[in-house]
Amino acid sequence: xxxxxxxxxxxxxxxxxxxxxxxxxxxxxxxxxxMIQEAMQTRSVELITVDELAPDDLVVSxxxxxQGLFISDMPPVGDEFTGCIEAIExxxxxxxxxxxxLAAANINGIIPLMVGLQSSLPVVDSDPMxxxxxxxxxxxLTIGGVAIAPIALMGATGERAVVEAGDPxxxxxxxxxxxxxLGGWAATVMYPCxxxxxxxxxxxxxxxxxxHIGEILxxxxxxxxxxxxxxxxxxxxxxxxxxxxxIEGLSRPTDLGxxxxxxxxTLEEETxxxxxxxxxxxxILLVLVDGAVAAAVPDMVTLLNSEHGSxxxxxxxxxxxxxxxxxxxxxxxxxxxxxxxxxxxxxxxIPLHHPRRHHx
Amino acid sequence: xxRTMKDTRLDVAGLLAHGSLRGTTPLYLTPSSALVESVxxxxxxxxxxxxxxxxxxxxxxxxxxxxxxxxxxxxxxWERRASAVVVAGSTYSSAVIGLAERLGITLLAAEGNPAGxxxxxxxxxxxxxxxxDAELARFARAVAKDSALPDVLRTISRELDGVSVSLEHDxxxxxxxxxxxxxxxxxxxxxxxxxxxxxPSALTVRLPASSVLNLPLVRSILEVAAPSVxxxxxxxxxxxxxxxxxxxxxxxxxxxxxxxxxxxxxxHRHLLTQLGWRRxxxxxxxxxxxxxxRTPVNDLTAVLRLLWRKVSPRSPLAEVEDGWLALVPAxxxxxxxxxxxxxxxRLQPSLAELGLVAGLSRWAEEAPPLPSIIQEARLAxxxxxxxGQGTVLGFTGLGVTAxxxxxxxxxxxxxxxxxxxxxxxxxxxxxxxxxxxxxxxHRGSVSLAAAALDxxxxxxxxxxxxxxxxxxPLDDPSxxxxxxxxxxxxxxAAPGKQVSKGPYETRKDSHExxx
Numbered sequence: 001x002x003x004x005x006x007x008x009x010x011x012x013x014x015x016x017x018x019x020x021x022x023x024x025x026x027x028x029x030x031x032x033x034x035m036i037q038e039a040m041q042t043r044s045v046e047l048i049t050v051d052e053l054a055p056d057d058l059v060v061s062x063x064x065x066x067q068g069l070f071i072s073d074m075p076p077v078g079d080e081f082t083g084c085i086e087a088i089e090x091x092x093x094x095x096x097x098x099x100x101x102l103a104a105a106n107i108n109g110i111i112p113l114m115v116g117l118q119s120s121l122p123v124v125d126s127d128p129m130x131x132x133x134x135x136x137x138x139x140x141l142t143i144g145g146v147a148i149a150p151i152a153l154m155g156a157t158g159e160r161a162v163v164e165a166g167d168p169x170x171x172x173x174x175x176x177x178x179x180x181x182l183g184g185w186a187a188t189v190m191y192p193c194x195x196x197x198x199x200x201x202x203x204x205x206x207x208x209x210x211x212h213i214g215e216i217l218x219x220x221x222x223x224x225x226x227x228x229x230x231x232x233x234x235x236x237x238x239x240x241x242x243x244x245x246x247i248e249g250l251s252r253p254t255d256l257g258x259x260x261x262x263x264x265x266t267l268e269e270e271t272x273x274x275x276x277x278x279x280x281x282x283x284i285l286l287v288l289v290d291g292a293v294a295a296a297v298p299d300m301v302t303l304l305n306s307e308h309g310s311x312x313x314x315x316x317x318x319x320x321x322x323x324x325x326x327x328x329x330x331x332x333x334x335x336x337x338x339x340x341x342x343x344x345x346x347x348x349x350i351p352l353h354h355p356r357r358h359h360x
Numbered sequence: 361x362x363r364t365m366k367d368t369r370l371d372v373a374g375l376l377a378h379g380s381l382r383g384t385t386p387l388y389l390t391p392s393s394a395l396v397e398s399v400x401x402x403x404x405x406x407x408x409x410x411x412x413x414x415x416x417x418x419x420x421x422x423x424x425x426x427x428x429x430x431x432x433x434x435x436x437x438w439e440r441r442a443s444a445v446v447v448a449g450s451t452y453s454s455a456v457i458g459l460a461e462r463l464g465i466t467l468l469a470a471e472g473n474p475a476g477x478x479x480x481x482x483x484x485x486x487x488x489x490x491x492x493d494a495e496l497a498r499f500a501r502a503v504a505k506d507s508a509l510p511d512v513l514r515t516i517s518r519e520l521d522g523v524s525v526s527l528e529h530d531x532x533x534x535x536x537x538x539x540x541x542x543x544x545x546x547x548x549x550x551x552x553x554x555x556x557x558x559x560p561s562a563l564t565v566r567l568p569a570s571s572v573l574n575l576p577l578v579r580s581i582l583e584v585a586a587p588s589v590x591x592x593x594x595x596x597x598x599x600x601x602x603x604x605x606x607x608x609x610x611x612x613x614x615x616x617x618x619x620x621x622x623x624x625x626x627x628h629r630h631l632l633t634q635l636g637w638r639r640x641x642x643x644x645x646x647x648x649x650x651x652x653x654r655t656p657v658n659d660l661t662a663v664l665r666l667l668w669r670k671v672s673p674r675s676p677l678a679e680v681e682d683g684w685l686a687l688v689p690a691x692x693x694x695x696x697x698x699x700x701x702x703x704x705x706r707l708q709p710s711l712a713e714l715g716l717v718a719g720l721s722r723w724a725e726e727a728p729p730l731p732s733i734i735q736e737a738r739l740a741x742x743x744x745x746x747x748g749q750g751t752v753l754g755f756t757g758l759g760v761t762a763x764x765x766x767x768x769x770x771x772x773x774x775x776x777x778x779x780x781x782x783x784x785x786x787x788x789x790x791x792x793x794x795x796x797x798x799x800x801x802h803r804g805s806v807s808l809a810a811a812a813l814d815x816x817x818x819x820x821x822x823x824x825x826x827x828x829x830x831x832x833p834l835d836d837p838s839x840x841x842x843x844x845x846x847x848x849x850x851x852x853a854a855p856g857k858q859v860s861k862g863p864y865e866t867r868k869d870s871h872e873x874x875x
Contacts, residue, residue, distance in 0.1 A: 246455045248427065264427055266455035275459045279428045288428060291435025291459055350428070351404060 002048040002122065005113065007037040012214025013110055015311065019213050020105030021132045022302045023283045023314040028107045036113050045116035047207055048098065050126050053195035058094050059124060060085065060192045062115045063102025065136060065153070066185040067176055073184070074156050080187030081115040084152035087162055088189050091150050100124040100198065102190070104206035105132040112207075123207065128191060130203030130331035131300050134282040136175060137168035138342050140333040141191050144201030151175060151190040155182030203331040209234070223309030227324065239287055239294045239325040241306050242267030242276045244317050262349075265317060267325070276325060280314065285348050287325060295327040296354050298334035298343040302326050369574050370396040370488050372416075372444050372466050380480035381416075381444075384468040387452060388460035394443035397576070399485060401478040405429070408436035418446040418470075418478040425450035430467070431459050438463040448474050492577065500584045509592040509666070513537040516585045520565060520573060527552065527589060527666070529561040532713045534666040541568030546575060550582035552590050561663070563589055597662045604678035606635035607687055611680040614731035624731050637730060644690040644699050645721040645730075645737035646671075649683030651749035652715065660714060670706040672699065683741065685734065696723035703752045712750025717741055720754040742766075764848075772849040780846070783830040790854050795823035796832060797847040800840065 005013075014033035018026040036045075053059065062081050085096050099119070101112040104127040116123040128139035128146075137148065148171045151163040161178050165171035179186045216229045230236040246266040267276040269289075276294075279286040284301035287294045295301050303312035304324040312323045333339050335356050341347070344354040373393030375381040397414040400407065408417055417437045423429060425448045434456075437445045444466035452469070460467035470477045499519055506512040509527070517525045517538035526536035528549075544566035552561045563582050567573060613631075614624060625632065625639060632639075648664065661679045668677040668686065675688040690696040700720055711718060719740025721733035736755040744753035777784055783792065794813060799820065802808035806824070810817040824834065833839045 245458075246453050248453055266427075266453065273462070275431075275455060275462055277428055277431050277455065277459075286428060288431050288435070290462060291431040291433075291438070293432070351423075352432070353406075 002046050002052060004044050005040075005047055007040050009211050010036050010040070010110070010113060012211045012218060013113070013207065014214065015217050016210030016213035017105050017107070017109035018313075019217060019302055019311045020109070020210065020300060021283060022311050023280055024106050024132075025315055026106075026311075026313060029110055032107060032110050032114060036110065036117065039114070039117045043117050043120075045113050046122040047125050048122045050124050050195055050199045050202065050204065053098055053124070055194060055196040055199075057097035057195045058092065058192060059098045059100055059195055059198050060088055060096050060189045061102040061128060062099050062112050062187070062189055063108040063136075064111060064185055065175060065179050065188050067179040076187065077156055077158065078118075079158075080154040080156070081111070081189065082118055083154045083158075083160055084187055084189035085115075085119060085121075087152035087154070087160055088150060088192055091152070091162055092192060096121060096192075098122045098124045098195070100202070101127045101206065102136070102188070103127060103129045103132040104203065104210065108132065109207070109210055124195075124198065125207045126198055126202040126204045127206040128198075128202055130206060130334070131298070132283065133343060135172055136188070136190065137172045138347070139168075139191065140203055140331060140339070141193065141197070141201050142168045142342065143333055143336065143338045144197070146191060146193050146197050146201055148190055150192065151188060153178055153182065153186040153188050155179075155186045157183060201333075203333070217310065221309075223304065223306055223324075226309035227304070227326075230326070234328045236326050236328045239301075239327050240267065240269045240274065240276045240289065241271070241322065241324050242269050244319050244321045244323070247317065247319065265314070267323070270322065278325070279350060281348060284314075286345055286350055286352070287327070293352065293355055296345045296350075296352065297348060298330040298339065298354070300328045300330055302328075369577075370485060372396060375481070375484070376468075380477065380484045381446075381468060383471050384446060384477060385449065385471070387457050387467040387469055388465075390464055390466050394466060395574070396443045396481075396485065399478050399481040401475055402433075405432055405436060408433055408440065408442070411437070411440045411442055413441035415440070415442050416444045416446060416478075416481055417442045418474045418481075419448065420475060421448050421473050424448075425452075427453055427456045430456050434460055434463055434465055434467065438465050444468055446470055446474050446477050492580075496580055496584055499581060503585050503588045506588065507592055507595055509535055509589065509596055510537065512585065512588050512592045516563075516565075516581065519581055520578060521571075523568070523571065523573070524566045526564050526566075527561060527593070528564050529663045530713065532663070532667070532710045534561070534663060535669070540566055543569055545569035545571070548575065548578050548582060550579065550586050552586050552593075593662065593666070597665055600665045600676050601679075604676035606637065607676060607678035607685055608680055609635055610637065610687070610730055611678060611685050611734060614734055615681070625729050632730075640727060642690055642723070642727045643687045643721075643730065643733060644696045644723060645733040646686045646688065646699070646703065647683055647719045647734070647737035647741040648677075648685075648711070648716055649719075649738075649741045649745075650715060651717045651745050651751075660716075663714070664716075667707060667710050671702045683738070685737070687730070687733075690723060693723045696720075700752070700754055708750050708752055711752070712748075715749045717744040717747075717749060718752045719744055720752065720756075722754070722756045767845070767849070769849050769853070772846060773853060776846045776850055780831055783827070783832055786830055788826070792823050792827050792830065792832075793847050793850045793854065795820055796827045796834065797844070797851045799824060799834075800844040800847065 010033050014029050017029050089096055099112050099115055099121050100123065102108045112123045128141040130140065142148065148168045149163060149165050151171060152160065153175065154160040159182060163171060163174050165174055212233055216226055216233065219226065227238065244265060245268050248264040262281040264280065265278045269276060274290050277288040278284050285297045287301055303314065304326060305312045306322050306324045334343055340354050340357050344357065345352040371393040372381065375396060376386065395414045396416055398412055399416045399418060400411050401418045401420055402408055403420045403422055411417060417433065419433055430447050430452065433445055442465065446468045449469045449471055457467065503512060503515045506515050513525050513535060514537050517523060522538050524536060524538040524540040527534045546567045547564060549562040549564045552563050563586055565578055565582060613628060664684055665677050672686065672688045675686050677684050677686045688699055690699060703718055703720065719737045721736035740753045740755040740758055743758055744751040783789060786792065798809040798813050799806065802812060806817050806820055810820040813820065828834055833843060
């Protein structure tokens with residue numbers, strides 16, 4: 001059933017998108033949410049489910065790809081995404097019927113709303129990650145064998161490129177190189193596919209989930225009550241309530257072209273005294289409790305301020321901060337053998353197998 | 361005996377002070393020094409999940425030195441009860457060292473390549489093991505010199521600082537030495553196997569909680585000693601077999617003779633003298649047999665002979681048909697009484713475990729013929745069967761009642777069914793059976809029988825009259841013995857058995873006290 005989104009929904013979506021990616025600076029999400037709410041005064045954006053499209057309708061993902069530059073350092077002109085959609089339509093000789101977000105968190109969770117407002121295309125309540133991953137090849141569509149290319153990119157300079165590559169990892173390399181040349185970020189449109197393919201291989205309910213999370217977190221209730229609601233909605237579990245004891249930058253070597261530096265945060269559990277160690281790079285990749293794996297990618301780990309129940313941004317953590325470390329499972333596709341090959345700790349330079357991987 | 365083997369053990373503190381860990385920097389040291397038995401150089405974390413306890417885990421340089429890696433390695437090492445974790449030298453956060461402290465595992469940083477530490481430690485452990493092997497060889501030579509089982513056990517115990525060492529069969533201690541600790545913290549057993557028994561026997565050591573012995577080493581010592589234990593046991597058993605030949609021969613010769621001992625001794629005088637039996641010597645016979653009718657398959661002779669040493673080590677136990685027999689010299693009654701006491705205190709629990717019973721002959725002033733005492737012991741043993749396994753019964757307390765043991769109770773009950781059908785069909789059968797049986801028990805005295813049953817004599821008279829009506833031939837003396845036997849069996853089989861006082865007990869309020 002299609003829904004016309006309201007400015008309140010956008011506010012909730014902003015909070016939900018931050019909750020699912022607490023390791024990333026939320027400034028850009030806030031800037032975009034403000035712009036979308038402003039634009040909604042004169043235009044509307046429609047959220048639809050993938051089933052509402054004809055099976056052969058062409059759908060594309062929209063998302064920002066960044067390479068070490070904050071978007072606010074070089075603001076977009078505004079026509080980047082529509083330019084990319086035109087390029088894909090020209091390349092494929094077909095009209096795009098709907099768009100979907102490249103990721104279900106952070107800035108890419110909210111960008112489709114802006115693009116929907118600009119293009120009047122409906123936004124599908126699905127995505128190919130069910131969370132956010134740093135690499136564009138780390139998608140359930142890749143697991144399902146859906147082609148990533150052709151990929152259209154456009155930067156603030158107005159320059160535009162279409163990348164043709166069969167292999168998702170090779171496409172990743174080419175896109176990263178182009179993004180650097182385009183100034184550090186680029187608007188992209190990729191994974192052009194049929195609605196049937198998206199229905200089959202995507203993760204569904206992504207946008208509405210973020211809105212629900214925002215509703216819970218912005219409610220005037222206690223932190224514990226928010227946790228219980230999240231637990232009911234998403235199956236969130238609390239790994240620990242800990243006090244930060246140590247923050248370490250550049251805590252691991254990295255050579256995989258991942259767009260961020262590794263760091264670590266150590267906490268001490270408030271009641272048990274357990275030592276909680278979080279390994280971070282773009283996101284919280286690994287949580288060790290007294291050295292034992294308590295969560296590892298593709299599990300999602302996020303932090304809540306234990307006093308107010310608000311999202312605790314990783315950049316704002318200081319020694320002495322007390323936070324709840326929460327864990328939620330990713331989409332089931334990520335725990336398949338192919339899913340773990342793409343997104344378990346080893347894919348992020350941590351030579352560990354995910355506990356759910358079947359050995360032998 | 362030379363120095364004990366515990367000296368060869370390596371521990372973290374010793375290796376740090378003057379061994380191959382000397383070149384490492386302790387990031388955290390546990391308060392008590394852990395034992396070191398092996399070393400593993402790992403290149404991936406999963407390998408730590410397979411290390412044995414008391415292993416030093418060395419993380420190879422290729423694994424890196426990240427805090428998370430050391431944290432995860434500490435955790436795995438802790439789960440496997442490793443002795444210490446050695447990592448490449450680097451700057452480690454207080455959180456990592458804090459985790460080592462929290463888990464209680466020593467964390468060391470290697471100055472150079474950690475592989476060098478692993479190699480040096482491996483060489484040192486190898487050298488210690490070779491010393492251990494030399495010590496084991498010395499012990500093997502020492503224990504091989506002992507030919508008697510108690511000596512073998514004593515040698516093992518001495519090597520292990522006097523701890524309790526025992527040879528056990530299916531939970532029964534056959535032989536032991538040393539002091540058993542009140543709180544055995546660790547029990548180590550090594551299978552000895554037995555000559556021809558299906559249930560294996562085990563050499564067992566019980567270590568006190570305070571013991572500082574190295575457990576794998578204790579096991580090695582037991583394994584080295586096991587062949588000597590088995591050999592000594594077999595040797596002892598074969599010597600006993602030889603010594604028991606006169607007993608076995610006597611049992612064989614007297615088989616089927618009943619109690620006609622005098623003629624037997626006359627007939628076989630020469631042979632008995634040759635076997636070493638003396639006519640004027642008095643003996644007590646002990647017969648051991650299975651408590652059930654069916655004989656278990658495993659042969660217990662070797663096991664029983666070890667147990668028998670606790671009772672009478674000088675008199676050999678012979679394996680005879682349907683059991684085991686020993687003839688123990690008993691010149692005085694006190695010796696026979698002491699033998700019975702020993703049987704009950706030292707052997708009875710083991711007999712119960714093994715499903716056996718034992719019978720003992722009487723002691724008499726006049727030296728009874730040997731076949732008689734053998735038969736007495738056998739009858740006592742067979743009579744002990746209904747009382748359950750482990751029962752030790754003397755013929756003295758049995759006498760003629762032994763005869764009842766040999767009654768086929770099922771057949772007698774069948775005779776009752778056929779010959780006394782009206783009694784058997786009567787609803788008040790139980791009361792009548794009890795009344796008549798008590799009457800016969802008391803030699804036909806109505807008063808004594810009534811007192812024994814705690815009923816009035818008129819009641820008893822009425823029940824005896826009823827018995828006659830139902831066809832019990834109470835008035836024919838020639839049938840009385842059979843009637844008594846039948847009723848005794850029926851009384852024993854009755855579900856609500858009436859408690860009857862013995863023939864020499866009466867009610868206190870009775871006027872008819874026997875004098």
